[in-house]
Amino acid sequence: MYILGISCYYHDSAATLVKDGKIIAAAQEERFNREKHSNVFPISAINYCLSKEGIIINDIDQIVFYERPFLKFHRVLKNLIGSFPRSFSAFMDLVPRYLGERLVLPSKIKNTLDYDGKVLYIPHHISHAASAFFTSGFEKANILTVDGIGEYASMMIGYGEKNRIKGDKILPYPGSVGLLYSAITTYLGFKANGGEGKVMALADFGEPVYLDFLEKIMDLKEDGSFTCFEKYFDFSSGNRMFRNSLEKEIGPSRRPDQKIERHHKDVAASLQAFTEKSVISIINNMIKKNGVKKLAVAGGVFLNCVLNRKILEDTEVEQIHIFPAAGDAGGSSGCALFAYYHLFGGEERYTIKTAALGPKYLKNSIVNLAINRNLIIKELSEEELIKDCAESISLGKICGWFQGNMEFGPRALGNRSILANPAADDIKEKLNRDVKHREWFRPYGVSVLDEKGSEIFEDYVTNSFMIMTDTVKKEKRKSIPGALHVNHSVRYQSVSSDDGKYYRLIKKFYEITNIPMVINTSFNVQEQIVCSPEDAFDTFMNSNIERLYIEDFVVLKQEGDTK
Amino acid sequence: MLCKRCVMPESKPDIYLNEQGLCNICSAFESQNNNRKDDTVFHETELVKILNKHRGKHKYDCLVMISGGKDSTSSLYYIVKKYKLNPLAMTFDHGFENEEAIYNIKNAVDSLKVDWIFFKTDFMKEMFAEIIRTKSKAVICHLCSIWYMQFTYETARRYDIPIIIAGWTKGQSNIPDIISKGKCDIDAPEYQSMAKATKKFLKEHVRKMPKYKDFPMSMEEVIKRAAKKHKATVLSPHWFLKTPVEEYTRLIQEELGWRFPKESYPEKSTNCLLNFLSVLLSLKHYGYTHYHVEMSKMINLNMMTRDEALDLLEKNWDDKMIDDVLTRLGLSRKDIEDG
Ligand SMILES: [Fe+2]
Ligand SMILES: [Zn+2]
Numbered sequence: 086m087y088i089l090g091i092s093c094y095y096h097d098s099a100a101t102l103v104k105d106g107k108i109i110a111a112a113q114e115e116r117f118n119r120e121k122h123s124n125v126f127p128i129s130a131i132n133y134c135l136s137k138e139g140i141i142i143n144d145i146d147q148i149v150f151y152e153r154p155f156l157k158f159h160r161v162l163k164n165l166i167g168s169f170p171r172s173f174s175a176f177m178d179l180v181p182r183y184l185g186e187r188l189v190l191p192s193k194i195k196n197t198l199d200y201d202g203k204v205l206y207i208p209h210h211i212s213h214a215a216s217a218f219f220t221s222g223f224e225k226a227n228i229l230t231v232d233g234i235g236e237y238a239s240m241m242i243g244y245g246e247k248n249r250i251k252g253d254k255i256l257p258y259p260g261s262v263g264l265l266y267s268a269i270t271t272y273l274g275f276k277a278n279g280g281e282g283k284v285m286a287l288a289d290f291g292e293p294v295y296l297d298f299l300e301k302i303m304d305l306k307e308d309g310s311f312t313c314f315e316k317y318f319d320f321s322s323g324n325r326m327f328r329n330s331l332e333k334e335i336g337p338s339r340r341p342d343q344k345i346e347r348h349h350k351d352v353a354a355s356l357q358a359f360t361e362k363s364v365i366s367i368i369n370n371m372i373k374k375n376g377v378k379k380l381a382v383a384g385g386v387f388l389n390c391v392l393n394r395k396i397l398e399d400t401e402v403e404q405i406h407i408f409p410a411a412g413d414a415g416g417s418s419g420c421a422l423f424a425y426y427h428l429f430g431g432e433e434r435y436t437i438k439t440a441a442l443g444p445k446y447l448k449n450s451i452v453n454l455a456i457n458r459n460l461i462i463k464e465l466s467e468e469e470l471i472k473d474c475a476e477s478i479s480l481g482k483i484c485g486w487f488q489g490n491m492e493f494g495p496r497a498l499g500n501r502s503i504l505a506n507p508a509a510d511d512i513k514e515k516l517n518r519d520v521k522h523r524e525w526f527r528p529y530g531v532s533v534l535d536e537k538g539s540e541i542f543e544d545y546v547t548n549s550f551m552i553m554t555d556t557v558k559k560e561k562r563k564s565i566p567g568a569l570h571v572n573h574s575v576r577y578q579s580v581s582s583d584d585g586k587y588y589r590l591i592k593k594f595y596e597i598t599n600i601p602m603v604i605n606t607s608f609n610v611q612e613q614i615v616c617s618p619e620d621a622f623d624t625f626m627n628s629n630i631e632r633l634y635i636e637d638f639v640v641l642k643q644e645g646d647t648k
Numbered sequence: 649m650l651c652k653r654c655v656m657p658e659s660k661p662d663i664y665l666n667e668q669g670l671c672n673i674c675s676a677f678e679s680q681n682n683n684r685k686d687d688t689v690f691h692e693t694e695l696v697k698i699l700n701k702h703r704g705k706h707k708y709d710c711l712v713m714i715s716g717g718k719d720s721t722s723s724l725y726y727i728v729k730k731y732k733l734n735p736l737a738m739t740f741d742h743g744f745e746n747e748e749a750i751y752n753i754k755n756a757v758d759s760l761k762v763d764w765i766f767f768k769t770d771f772m773k774e775m776f777a778e779i780i781r782t783k784s785k786a787v788i789c790h791l792c793s794i795w796y797m798q799f800t801y802e803t804a805r806r807y808d809i810p811i812i813i814a815g816w817t818k819g820q821s822n823i824p825d826i827i828s829k830g831k832c833d834i835d836a837p838e839y840q841s842m843a844k845a846t847k848k849f850l851k852e853h854v855r856k857m858p859k860y861k862d863f864p865m866s867m868e869e870v871i872k873r874a875a876k877k878h879k880a881t882v883l884s885p886h887w888f889l890k891t892p893v894e895e896y897t898r899l900i901q902e903e904l905g906w907r908f909p910k911e912s913y914p915e916k917s918t919n920c921l922l923n924f925l926s927v928l929l930s931l932k933h934y935g936y937t938h939y940h941v942e943m944s945k946m947i948n949l950n951m952m953t954r955d956e957a958l959d960l961l962e963k964n965w966d967d968k969m970i971d972d973v974l975t976r977l978g979l980s981r982k983d984i985e986d987g
């Protein structure tokens with residue numbers, strides 16, 4: 086049975102194909118139309134999903150649509166069960182009826198895809214929750230979904246068991262982590278919906294001196310809920326989401342062109358601390374209630390790697406599963422999975438093993454393209470390729486690594502990556518300045534051999550989707566200056582033998598350097614991550630990436646380029 | 649002088665190289681490419697939409713022209729297996745069809761269990777012979793395509809079939825043109841002289857042969873005539889699919905027992921015996937053939953490399969084939985020699 090999940094008209098359009106309860110293809114539209122955070126109808130992603138299975142739209146049993154929050158969901162819910170906030174544990178029982186009443190056929194889907202079946206709408210947070218729980222493999226778990234970008238419906242607390250999930254409680258506006266994060270992002274002179282990651286990175290450089298103040302003005306409660314009072318915030322504007330009264334209390338905001346001062350770092354650190362405190366309180370409360378110590382999470386906030394580490398440290402959570410496409414693109418997976426279990430009675434559960442769910446490209450298309458563009462390209466055996474790449478990295482070269490299926494979600498995990506040597510002192514500056522053109526304070530993640538993780542990190546846990554940081558052991562810090570963040574932490578991805586070629590590459594690098602990790606950043610220069618060989622060649626040729634390892638080939642910038 | 653990027657030789661006035669050594673086909677591609685992104689790509693869902701529009705409304709959903717080559721055989725395969733349509737397959741034989749191609753077609757229609765019309769005629773033979781006798785530079789394949797497209801439209805009308813499926817690749821014809829106007833792009837700059845010669849031949853010689861008094865004077869006329877009587881959309885699945893040729897060739901080899909012919913031009917294609925003569929004459933008159941144009945476009949679409957194309961286009965067939973064809977046309981070698 087095939088279910089097609091669609092996310093669009095909000096942030097990050099995407100499509101997911103679920104076959105018998107498993108995600109078999111998923112991709113964001115931005116990768117195809119090369120428009121960052123594209124929210125158009127994901128026609129290319131849908132075509133990719135279908136072609137991966139060699140099927141056509143007529144073979145799809147169900148199309149499911151992931152709803153944008155608030156506008157529709159809240160309105161419907163309000164009509165359904167009254168005003169907010171309130172518990173709605175009865176919600177799930179209402180779902181079949183809710184769906185039954187809204188079997189609409191949106192003209193876009195009908196016209197674009199010529200699909201004449203029914204389209205189901207799944208609420209936003211239910212979709213996030215389903216993406217987290219139904220890929221976790223957990224028999225039972227608490228579920229928490231928190232939107233990352235300025236959204237009104239901020240979070241949902243839920244619970245999953247076997248093939249069922251339920252949403253217990255929704256914390257809507259005015260207490261939204263996503264909204265608060267976006268507001269402070271604009272206060273710090275970055276753009277909302279994109280700049281949040283920069284604030285997160287900046288936070289590590291400051292002290293949370295405004296934490297008490299934030300708690301007070303937002304009335305942070307024991308259960309983690311809070312209120313973004315209109316006295317301090319203005320959510321009608323996208324550029325300046327705060328009021329003068331906030332500046333009066335914590336000082337002037339930063340203009341985009343202004344230098345980053347100590348004060349800005351402290352505000353960022355305070356925001357991060359506030360977020361952690363709120364989310365941790367919520368989780369502690371969940372565990373207190375039912376004693377379940379497994380946690381499945383999704384929503385953009387859980388792309389915050391520092392927060393995720395804190396959850397493991399400061400709560401009783403024993404195991405946390407974070408859906409790799411935690412943001413809104415992943416909603417397309419969640420709504421399809423929800424439909425599979427809740428509407429079609431699917432029973433067998435699975436654990437997501439890889440985020441490599443996007444397109445891959447055949448050798449021929451790479452050769453043709455390279456030759457037609459007069460690039461210097463050499464075919465190597467896997468052994469030669471790995472050796473060549475590992476040696477290049479060890480010599481401080483910055484290497485493009487394009488292998489197999491593109492990743493789903495915002496992280497490059499060794500399929501569309503730029504790799505570099507963490508032992509090199511100047512590598513971070515080189516990457517920031519010459520390749521990625523990013524702010525000086527933004528750190529890089531690493532890919533570490535899973536079996537070596539505990540030798541490097543203080544509290545190592547396997548983390549395949551790069552959604553967590555950890556502190557590097559004191560004696561190891563000197564060996565990886567290029568990857569070390571200011572607080573001695575590193576965002577990392579665990580790479581095991583299941584990861585094939587990428588694992589063997591890092592292993593080779595380890596043999597050469599005695600360092601079991603490489604710096605791994607997404608294969609892009611400010612634009613969206615590359616998808617096709619064409620994109621990869623474009624980015625490679627127009628950047629200071631020194632070598633490109635694409636499938637079985639090494640591409641050089643000039644003939645006779647030696648290590 | 650060959651184009652630096654593709655396989656086109658300089659052949660004025662139709663094919664000329666610019667200062668960078670690129671031919672006009674390649675430079676047209678280059679300027680087009682700058683503003684081509686995903687929204688102009690033909691998605692498979694677009695194809696499915698057209699197919700679904702007509703699905704199940706007639707005795708046959710579509711008419712598939714099958715020559716036994718990899719492109720048309722895989723088209724038939726997709727139509728049946730992937731798009732689950734009920735087609736009528738159709739093959740024309742002007743008397744020069746290749747046994748191996750017919751074997752491939754028989755195999756395919758048998759294992760896919762589709763109805764099949766095989767139409768064999770000597771009708772065109774005199775016209776082909778006349779080209780040679782009059783030393784015309786008309787292209788045999790152009791005349792043949794006018795004839796079989798007319799016949800295809802007539803068959804579609806005869807059986808009330810709404811879609812005509814061909815096996816054309818992205819290099820063979822221009823997609824929007826075909827979908828909107830249902831025509832091959834013999835009007836393209838690279839075919840100007842060929843088209844002119846074909847037109848001249850039709851006017852000066854074919855018109856005067858009583859047997860061909862009804863023969864259309866151009867592809868436009870074929871389409872105009874057809875449109876008056878019956879509406880049919882002409883398309884090829886390959887325009888919409890990203891599947892590379894190696895992959896669909898493997899598919900039909902495994903699923904339909906399809907085989908490459910022993911000898912063909914270009915290599916790895918399947919064409920009739922007359923094709924060898926058509927190619928020989930095209931090369932002689934123009935320095936290139938329509939296969940060169942097709943491959944130039946495929947190189948620009950990154951579907952093959954220049955070296956691959958040059959390999960495939962290398963002329964290494966047995967001249968005995970030409971003699972055989974000439975004999976069957978009632979001619980001999982000296983008829984195609986100069987003087
Ligand atoms: Fe969301
Ligand atoms: Zn050319």
